[in-house]
Amino acid sequence: MLKIPEHQVAGHHASNGTLGPLIDDSGRFYKPLQGDERGSAEAAFYKQFSSNTQIPDHIRKFFPIFYGTQVMTASDGSEHPHIVLQDLTSSRLNPTIMDIKIGSRTFGHEASDAYIAKCLKRDRETTSLQLGFRISGLQVYINDESGFYKPPRDDVLKSGLDDVRCLFRRFVSSNPAPAAVPQELEADAALASNVYGGTEGILAQLLELKAWFEDQTMYHFCACSLLFVFEKRLALEGVSQNAQVKIIDFAHVTEGKGVIDHNFLGGLCSLIKFISEVLGDCEEHKTDQEGDS
Ligand SMILES: Nc1ncnc2c1ncn2[C@@H]1O[C@H](COP(=O)(O)OP(=O)(O)OP(=O)(O)O)[C@@H](O)[C@H]1O
Numbered sequence: 001m002l003k004i005p006e007h008q009v010a011g012h013h014a015s016n017g018t019l020g021p022l023i024d025d026s027g028r029f030y031k032p033l034q035g036d037e038r039g040s041a042e043a044a045f046y047k048q049f050s051s052n053t054q055i056p057d058h059i060r061k062f063f064p065i066f067y068g069t070q071v072m073t074a075s076d077g078s079e080h081p082h083i084v085l086q087d088l089t090s091s092r093l094n095p096t097i098m099d100i101k102i103g104s105r106t107f108g109h110e111a112s113d114a115y116i117a118k119c120l121k122r123d124r125e126t127t128s129l130q131l132g133f134r135i136s137g138l139q140v141y142i143n144d145e146s147g148f149y150k151p152p153r154d155d156v157l158k159s160g161l162d163d164v165r166c167l168f169r170r171f172v173s174s175n176p177a178p179a180a181v182p183q184e185l186e187a188d189a190a191l192a193s194n195v196y197g198g199t200e201g202i203l204a205q206l207l208e209l210k211a212w213f214e215d216q217t218m219y220h221f222c223a224c225s226l227l228f229v230f231e232k233r234l235a236l237e238g239v240s241q242n243a244q245v246k247i248i249d250f251a252h253v254t255e256g257k258g259v260i261d262h263n264f265l266g267g268l269c270s271l272i273k274f275i276s277e278v279l280g281d282c283e284e285h286k287t288d289q290e291g292d293s
């Protein structure tokens with residue numbers, strides 16, 4: 001049976017009868033093609049990418065599996081073409097998720113002047129221009145009673161540099177406290193080492209992706225997002241291979257034409273530096289506490 005995804009953190013939603021993604025019980029995610037050229041561009045990217053023999057397996061694993069396109073009844077009741085993808089959260093019970101749009105520039109050079117103006121404004125208003133990435137949305141599992149910490153989209157987009165640092169701490173906290181809390185209840189970032197660190201953690205995966213971006217000149221991944229997903233229970237149990245990095249949203253991918261994707265690569269380097277610092281602070285703090293006790 002098709003339903004509206006419970007764990008979507010950004011993008012167009014299928015609520016109140018509007019057009020948005022659906023999922024089924026077999027682990028598939030159905031993304032409706034957006035009406036203009038964005039939808040057909042994303043479908044064309046998935047088709048080309050899935051048959052591109054130059055993509056190494058250790059890089060392909062960062063992309064959702066593509067199952068083709070399908071015309072079906074959409075969330076708004078219309079018959080509509082959808083891109084059929086692997087549902088990246090179906091194997092998780094209570095996924096903690098963050099969507100980070102990469103690049104200081106979120107438009108391709110061949111976009112219309114009106115679209116460029118819209119994106120430039122948004123890139124300036126958010127951390128995109130300054131940091132080379134912006135958080136588009138997140139949810140952090142608290143517990144069965146309280147559910148998820150899921151700040152409203154507009155609040156997330158308004159985040160400045162310090163707020164972004166705070167959100168990266170909350171993302172890996174056992175107590176992702178709401179905004180106005182006393183200092184002593186500040187998010188503890190207790191899961192940072194497990195989720196960000198280690199040989200299987202998010203940083204290691206980002207570095208693997210970066211090595212490919214330092215070389216590949218086939219595509220420019222404009223306005224794509226990285227999706228971080230992990231299960232808090234497994235992180236608390238210390239299970240490695242729990243956190244996953246995926247790359248999604250390919251409506252604005254263009255041909256690389258032999259040139260490095262410096263917009264994505266720059267954003268990725270900045271994100272790596274940012275998360276490394278958060279991890280470093282958390283580990284330093286832990287060492288200080290151990291020293292005190
Ligand atoms: N394959 C997937 N499996 C599970 N969830 C997904 C998948 N792809 C996307 N999502 C969820 O949907 C959200 C939006 O995805 P996506 O960016 O592809 O949509 P969009 O409507 O094109 O977004 P935007 O408006 O930012 O361009 C993501 O933040 C994520 O929560």
Ligand SMILES: O=P(O)(O)O[C@@H]1[C@H](O)[C@H](O)[C@@H](OP(=O)(O)O)[C@H](OP(=O)(O)O)[C@H]1O
Pocket residue numbers: 011034038101106122136157223251252
């Ligand atoms: O990241 P934000 O700040 O949430 O802003 C959205 C983001 O830039 C999307 O990439 C864009 O869709 P496209 O990439 O598909 O253009 C969407 O435009 P839209 O609302 O006009 O669809 C914006 O609202």
